[in-house]
Amino acid sequence: MVHYVCARPLPAAETPPMSPEQNAKIDAGVTACLERCQDPSRIFTTVSAFIQELRAEQEWTDAELSELQIRVIRILLKRHEGGE
Numbered sequence: 001m002v003h004y005v006c007a008r009p010l011p012a013a014e015t016p017p018m019s020p021e022q023n024a025k026i027d028a029g030v031t032a033c034l035e036r037c038q039d040p041s042r043i044f045t046t047v048s049a050f051i052q053e054l055r056a057e058q059e060w061t062d063a064e065l066s067e068l069q070i071r072v073i074r075i076l077l078k079r080h081e082g083g084e
Contacts, residue, residue, distance in 0.1 A: 022064055029054060029068045034075060047072055 018026065033050045037043050051069055054060045060068075 016063070018064075018067065025060075026064055026068050026071065029060075029064075030071045030075070033068070033072050037072075037076065043076060047076075 033047060036046050036050060039046070047069070051065055054065060054068070
């Protein structure tokens with residue numbers, strides 16, 4: 001089964017800045033997500049499943065989940081471009 005996460009971020013003017021607490025929470029989430037992304041053939045499935053788990057916890061806002069997803073994808077792209 002394939003899971004897809006499509007988050008439509010708010011326009012920049014409507015997105016409030018993240019607090020230091022939110023940034024720390026997102027950073028911890030990014031680290032946890034990347035630790036799970038070991039199988040190159042399942043990276044996007046893994047990211048999607050992880051975000052769905054966080055969404056189910058209901059302790060994450062849509063903006064936090066969108067930011068987490070953006071950060072994870074950027075890091076994964078850099079890894080790919082760098083040949084890691």
